[in-house]
Amino acid sequence: MSIDKTTVSYIARLARINLEEDELDYYSGQLSKILNYIEKINELDLKEIPLSFSVYPDVNIYQDDEVLNFENTQAIIDIFPQKSDNFIKIPKVIE
Amino acid sequence: MSLHKLSGWQISEKLKKKEIGLGEVVSFFQERVQRLNPKIKAVISLFDEPLGPEKDSDSKLWGVPVLIKDNICIKNKEITCASKILKGFISPYNATVIERLRKAGLVILGTANMDEFAFGSSCENSCYGPTLNPWNESCVPGGSSGGCAAAVAAGLVPCALGSDTGGSIRQPASFCGAVGFKPTYGRVSRFGLVAFGSSLDQIGPISRDIVDSAYLLNIVSGKDSRDSTSASIAVPDFSKSFDGSLKGLKVGLPKEYFVSGLDGQVKKTVELAISVLKSKGIEFSEISLPHTEYAVPTYYILASSEASSNLSRFEGIRYGKRIHQNNLIELYKRTRQEGFGQEAKRRIMLGTFSLSSGYYEAYYLKALKVRWLIKKDFDQAFKAYDAIITPTSPTAAFKIGEKADNPLSMYLSDIYTISCNLSGVPSVSIPCGFTQEGLPVGLQLISKHFNEEMLIRLAHAYQESTDWHKQFPVNYE
Numbered sequence: 001m002s003i004d005k006t007t008v009s010y011i012a013r014l015a016r017i018n019l020e021e022d023e024l025d026y027y028s029g030q031l032s033k034i035l036n037y038i039e040k041i042n043e044l045d046l047k048e049i050p051l052s053f054s055v056y057p058d059v060n061i062y063q064d065d066e067v068l069n070f071e072n073t074q075a076i077i078d079i080f081p082q083k084s085d086n087f088i089k090i091p092k093v094i095e
Numbered sequence: 096m097s098l099h100k101l102s103g104w105q106i107s108e109k110l111k112k113k114e115i116g117l118g119e120v121v122s123f124f125q126e127r128v129q130r131l132n133p134k135i136k137a138v139i140s141l142f143d144e145p146l147g148p149e150k151d152s153d154s155k156l157w158g159v160p161v162l163i164k165d166n167i168c169i170k171n172k173e174i175t176c177a178s179k180i181l182k183g184f185i186s187p188y189n190a191t192v193i194e195r196l197r198k199a200g201l202v203i204l205g206t207a208n209m210d211e212f213a214f215g216s217s218c219e220n221s222c223y224g225p226t227l228n229p230w231n232e233s234c235v236p237g238g239s240s241g242g243c244a245a246a247v248a249a250g251l252v253p254c255a256l257g258s259d260t261g262g263s264i265r266q267p268a269s270f271c272g273a274v275g276f277k278p279t280y281g282r283v284s285r286f287g288l289v290a291f292g293s294s295l296d297q298i299g300p301i302s303r304d305i306v307d308s309a310y311l312l313n314i315v316s317g318k319d320s321r322d323s324t325s326a327s328i329a330v331p332d333f334s335k336s337f338d339g340s341l342k343g344l345k346v347g348l349p350k351e352y353f354v355s356g357l358d359g360q361v362k363k364t365v366e367l368a369i370s371v372l373k374s375k376g377i378e379f380s381e382i383s384l385p386h387t388e389y390a391v392p393t394y395y396i397l398a399s400s401e402a403s404s405n406l407s408r409f410e411g412i413r414y415g416k417r418i419h420q421n422n423l424i425e426l427y428k429r430t431r432q433e434g435f436g437q438e439a440k441r442r443i444m445l446g447t448f449s450l451s452s453g454y455y456e457a458y459y460l461k462a463l464k465v466r467w468l469i470k471k472d473f474d475q476a477f478k479a480y481d482a483i484i485t486p487t488s489p490t491a492a493f494k495i496g497e498k499a500d501n502p503l504s505m506y507l508s509d510i511y512t513i514s515c516n517l518s519g520v521p522s523v524s525i526p527c528g529f530t531q532e533g534l535p536v537g538l539q540l541i542s543k544h545f546n547e548e549m550l551i552r553l554a555h556a557y558q559e560s561t562d563w564h565k566q567f568p569v570n571y572e
Binding site for chain 2: 033044050
């Protein structure tokens with residue numbers, strides 16, 4: 001299928017990426033080409049094929065619910081792009 | 096002194112015999128990086144103070160300098176995945192593989208260039224600019240672990256750790272004449288690896304010979320409680336596979352890999368390598384992996400879907416780049432617009448599309464079913480064969496810029512490596528010759544899950560009777 005500019009714009013909104021007008025054109029062309037190629041899988045009859053989310057043995061892996069201390073918390077705080085004391089600062093979200 | 100032509104294990108032996116000091120080894124390689132890296136741009140960051148051994152260990156690679164792909168976290172070092180969006184991210188912790196390397200006493204010299212977030216097959220999609228191939232500086236080193244492979248090939252370090260989601264260790268190793276090993280999915284912990292495609296990613300070694308790769312694999316392998324997908328399967332001593340007869344082994348040559356699209360010179364080189372192995376008593380037969388042609392489309396749906404989900408964490412809130420805005424959604428959108436490069440945006444959007452309501456069944460769910468068929472092909476083949484041998488990539492290294500505007504043709508350079516990630520099996524690329532233009536060619540060996548020993552046995556025997564792995568690019572002598 002081909003992806004028009006409106007669809008690109010919709011996907012970009014879902015993906016939280018701002019795109020300029022010329023980029024909408026660019027990605028519309030590129031994604032359409034890629035999708036046309038990808039649609040090769042439609043040649044296969046998949047009706048009888050089981051749906052499995054993993055090709056690895058499906059085993060649930062449990063571990064003890066144990067609290068472990070992380071020693072280097074200051075290093076996490078140090079890399080906040082914007083902060084106030086030990087808090088991350090973000091734009092106001094409540095009117 | 097030509098330490099740069101030695102393998103890591105040989106350097107470590109010299110250190111243990113006190114023929115040379117650790118300080119001398121480290122400054123030798125630091126000097127090579129400083130002098131030669133401006134030419135090939137394989138290294139992103141050379142640490143002022145390398146992370147050396149904390150104590151003695153009996154590791155076969157004690158004291159050996161290594162580089163780490165820029166998507167594996169090293170505590171207190173800037174890790175960027177070659178993306179603007181992570182500029183300034185100083186990792187608060189070590190990846191498990193880093194802890195294991197340090198415990199074994201290897202010396203971490205710095206970080207290596209890559210395609211942004213490992214999206215690419217040429218190392219051109221890096222915010223630091225492309226890495227060049229030391230065998231021909233107008234060619235790409237392959238990708239995405241192109242910095243690691245070029246650095247090893249140029250003798251900037253004896254070995255490196257990369258990551259492989261669709262061929263990102265093996266294809267650049269092939270383009271640069273190095274050994275590149277993708278272990279079985281689950282063999283190595285990914286804790287601290289920046290996730291791209293979580294059902295596909297594996298960390299693995301790049302080195303000049305198979306011996307270093309085997310030793311490195313022993314160091315980094317094994318269960319880790321911080322990565323629940325790491326397998327609780329015992330890790331064998333891989334060096335025990337250096338000996339062993341190949342007589343009577345059965346190896347399959349998938350006919351779907353030797354078709355049009357495979358470069359004539361690569362084909363000829365690979366056939367010669369096969370004849371070397373044949374002379375050691377291996378029985379070769381043509382086999383079929385019938386769903387091979389669907390591997391690339393399947394991969395691009397699944398890998399992009401997983402990537403779009405994994406990369407949603409880069410939003411400018413907690414770390415990395417932030418474009419300040421008065422509105423939170425605008426902050427996300429502008430940060431991601433400025434922070435991600437073109438290929439990253441393309442993959443995120445392709446993945447978002449495949450997972451979006453209305454298209455999820457037609458793309459993502461279908462691709463999961465095809466993945467299952469591709470894995471069945473391998474299961475079937477390994478019932479009758481000990482290994483599968485193929486070229487690593489359909490061509491030798493291509494020119495810088497040649498495929499930059501054609502993502503599809505770029506994706507196809509991973510056509511022979513991708514199936515292994517989709518089915519989770521281990522595979523290794525080893526150097527097996529050169530084209531007339533002097534570009535390296537790689538031979539890919541594949542075995543069933545958790546049988547890396549078979550690959551090491553085959554690669555070691557091949558290496559014993561050839562000297563391709565000892566060749567060195569002339570400008571880097």
